[in-house]
Each structure stands twice: as C-alpha cells, then as structure tokens.
Amino acid sequence: MSQIDLIIPGRKKDLGGFAVARILPVAKRRRVGPFVFFDEMGPADFAPGKGIDVRPHPHVCLATVTYLFEGEMDHADSLGVHQTIRPGEVNLMTAGRGITHSERTGPAARKAGQHLHGIQIWIALPGDAEEIEPAFHHHAAGELPEFERGGARLRLILGTAYEHRSPVKAYSPIVYIHAEAPAGAAIDLPRGHGELAAYVVSGAIEADGEPVSSGHMAVFATGEAPVLRVRADSRIMILGGANIGERYLDWNFVASSKARLEQARADWRASIAGGFRDTPFALPPGESEWIPLPGDADTGAPPEPTEDCPTS
Template identity: 50%
Template sequence: MNNDSSILMSLAPVSHDLGGFKVHRTLPHTLRTMVGPFIFFDQMGPARLTAGEGIDVRPHPHINLATVTYLFEGAIDHRDSLGTFQRIEPGAVNLMTAGRGISHSERSPADERSGGAVLDGIQTWTALPRSSEEQEPAFEHIAADRLPVVEGDGIRLNLIMGEAFGARSPVTQHSPTLYAAIDLAPGAAIEIEREADERAVYLLEGAATIDGIPLEPQNLVLLAPGHRPVLRSALGARLMLCGGAPMDGERHVWWNFVSSSRDRINEAKRAWKAGEFALPPDDHDEWIPIPDVPKTVSYP
C-alpha cells in the first residue's frame, strides 16, 4: 500500500519461467482480482528463443471472458474452434470472446523459428458482464494501422480499447474499458485522465514516476479514483494503462475459466475433461489437460 493520495496499491507479479522466457502475472492477485473488467494481466517476455525453437501453447479452453493479445515484437499464430486462423504482429489486436465456450492455440509461426522466435507482449483477459457471459463465441482482429495514435511532446499513445485522450478505438468492448500502450521519450510527461472509475499503470521498461513516486518495473499500480496524476519519465519508458468501469459483481477464476458462477466453472472443467469442447479444426491432435493445481486462481 502507498499512503500517497494518487496511488491505492502496487501489485507485485508472480513470475513463471516457461523455459526460455518468463511470464510476469499481476492479475489475479491476492490483494486484487480485477481492475475494471481486467481479470488477468500477463507480460510475456521479452525473450528470444534458441534457433529452431518457438512458442507452442497447445489448444486449451476458455469460458465467460475475452482475451486481448497485443505484441511489441515477434508474432503468434492464433487458431480457434471457430475455424479462425490469424497471425498477430506488433501493434495489432487479437480479441477472442469466449462466451459460452471456445478453445484455441497460440504458436510461433514457422518463419519465426529458424533464427529463434522472439516474444514480447501483453496478454490480458477481460471478464464479460453477467448478461453476456454465455454469448456466442467470436473473434476479431484489428490491424495496427486501425488503432488510434495520440502523439505530442515526446508522447506516443496507442489506444487499444475504449475512448480516451480524444480518441476512440474500434476494438469491441463488452463493458466500459480503458486500455493503452504508452511510450515516453526522456523528459516527457502525460496527465492520466480520470474518466475511468478504475485505472492502473504498468511499467514495462525504462523508468517513470506517478506524481513523483517511482514505479517498480513489472508492478501493476492502481490509481486512486478521481485523481489526474502525472506520469513522467526522465530517461524514457514504455508502459501500459488499463482499467474501466467496475464489473457487475464478483468473478471467479480457475485455470483458463472465468465466471460469476463457481458451478459454471465446475461444469466447464467437466466438459473439457470429457472432450466436449470443439478443438481448432487445423490444430486438434494435442491439447492441454486440466491441471491438478492451476497457476491461475482467484482469491480467496
């Protein structure tokens, strides 16, 4: 906790070494499950794997959430049970809405593997409102050149989701959402708007302060509502801003499943074990089994 009025708390990550690269996870956290609709926040890498190697996340299921993938470097091939195949590259957005249920895989493209695949990006999950948790699953890809860019005085802000800083993103939002990538040149500063009820800042690299308070890399820093704090960097920094309106009630997380109902999660566990989820039609020979002890759980 920080006693300064600009900051509510700072969430330190749990880091996992996945063999060749690390993932830093700040949501869900023992102190906080969600920030706005964001219920999962992973920094993937940055990493370069050895020649011939790549990322191979086998098919796995989701329910009652939407995944948002945003890369800074590298590429990922997305395949899902709707029959989607989509390569995502830096600056673009993959939004996969699981709804009542979907499965997908994420793998390094063949052309990325020869020299050793590169991975640097953020994957988040947003919870769906109760009224749309069981909607039909869907997928959308928004190319980098369709996302609004706000620039000026050493600032470059890519608005990934929502409406802020005088711009509006075309990416679907299932509830009021704020999500942006921010690059600050040395000496640059930006005032964080207060329109979103819940906001958090994440320092990817470099050095930055919020109202003079230094930020720790890979920590998700929750901002006090109603304040317009100033984000500043003396040496340059790359950051993420996320948040939005509070969700309409508690959400539970177990492995890759999110829901307002624990019973619904238990049903999804049963269905995946029983092979009742469809698999991607062009990636169905292997899949990730249900773990005995998942790494992603809600608290308590």
C-alpha cells in the same frame, strides 16, 4: 491521501528460456475494472527451431487480448480461425459460452528464430454478455488511433480516451493504451474510467510523487487519474474501466458464479472423454492435442517446456 492504492511487482517465472511475469490477479487486487488477468510475455529469444507451443485449451465468459511489441505468434481456435499476430496488432478472442484455442510459433518464425515480447490480458465479460456466441477479431496496427499526449506517443488499443475511440470491440466501459514516452514526458491519465492502473514495461515513472519502476503496476484509488511523470525513456501500459462486479477464476475459466466454473470444468472433461466430437468444446481444425485440467492425467500429448506458459 495517496492517489496510489497499490503497487504490484511482477512475479516472474522462467519456463525454460521463456520468462513470463504475472501481474494480475494477486491476493490484494483481483482485478482493475474488467481486467482480471495481466501477463507480460517475455522478452525472450528463441533460437532457430525453437518456439512456443501452447496446446489447445478452453475459456468461458471472458475475452482475451494479445498485443505484441516484438515477434509473432499464431492463434488457432475452434471457430476455424487461424491468425498470425505481429507487433502493434490486436487479437481479440471472445470466449462467451465457450471456445478452445492454441498459441504456437508459426513455421517461418520457428525456422528463423525470433525475439518475442508482448502483453496478454483477460477481460471479464459483463453479466449480460457472459454467454454470448464466441467470436474472434483481428485488427491491424494501422487501425488503432495514435496520438501525442504530454510529450508521449500513445496508441489506443481498447475503449475511449482523450476524445479518441478504438475500433476494437468493447463489452463494457474500458481503456487500454500503449504509451512510448521519453524522459521528461508527463501523461495525464484519462478521466471518467473509475478504476485505473499503469504498468511500466520498461523505464521508470513517478505517480503522485511515488516512483514506479520497470516490471511494476501502480493501481490508483478509485476515481483518481494522476499525471505520470516519466523519469527515463519508458514503455507504459495504461488500463482500467468500470467495475463490473465479482468474478471468480479457476484455471482458464472466469465467471460471475462458481457454479459456472464447475460446469466449464465438467464440460472440458466430457469433451476430452468424447474425443471432442459432438461435445461442449471442440478442438481447432488441424489440432489433435489438448491441455488437461490441473491434476488430471495428461493424455493430450507429452508436455512441452513452455506448456504452462499462462498465455491467453
């Protein structure tokens, strides 16, 4: 019996010179462990004066993780945090009971132009943490464990693997690794994580005798941890963890009950109607725009070409 349960191709969308590939969720696989959303952002080149402008939008009951290979972005949220993220660093935003944030190209990067490439994920919070207080944590690249394994260079972004532990906050058993692997490397996947997957950002690998090409995610059968055999110089993201149970997604909201999703929608509408003053959601300081619920009138600002970029 094959160790591979499913191979998922990325569904690419061109947002006016900016490509995004959605991997999770798909109809046949809604999540891998606590990972309920996985996007490859770019690679994209922005000319001087151009950039990303994702207006403020809300999240509940999840944590988002942004990780870049190239370029930079500015995060701003309703906690008052403003943080630029650069390659190898980690932005962890815990929505909990509710948070609003924006993602934009900062002034310096916009003026100079840049090449942008990275991964953005959503992690469903376990039931006892869904409504915790929102929080934000930034970790410099040098804080993350880096080590060799099977001829590849690995950086542990989240969780535990191979007797290493990431300093980034984890709310349930999880693993998330960035691997740079030359042709001929052989990476034995970490055991004890329940559900595992590997996404090939670039290059080509083989798992359980089956080829996995660039832009594809191999999801492995529960409990399986095959060896990834690298057939060409590759960049690979390894992810997984314990199954935390059913989760429902609606727009930017994730929750263990559909009633919570409806409440989040109502709270966002009420916050817009109330001008974000003493309302369930607030805008990040200095922001005056927002993204409406899908199908609602867009009174937040004229939409930008990259507005529906599914960033976290």
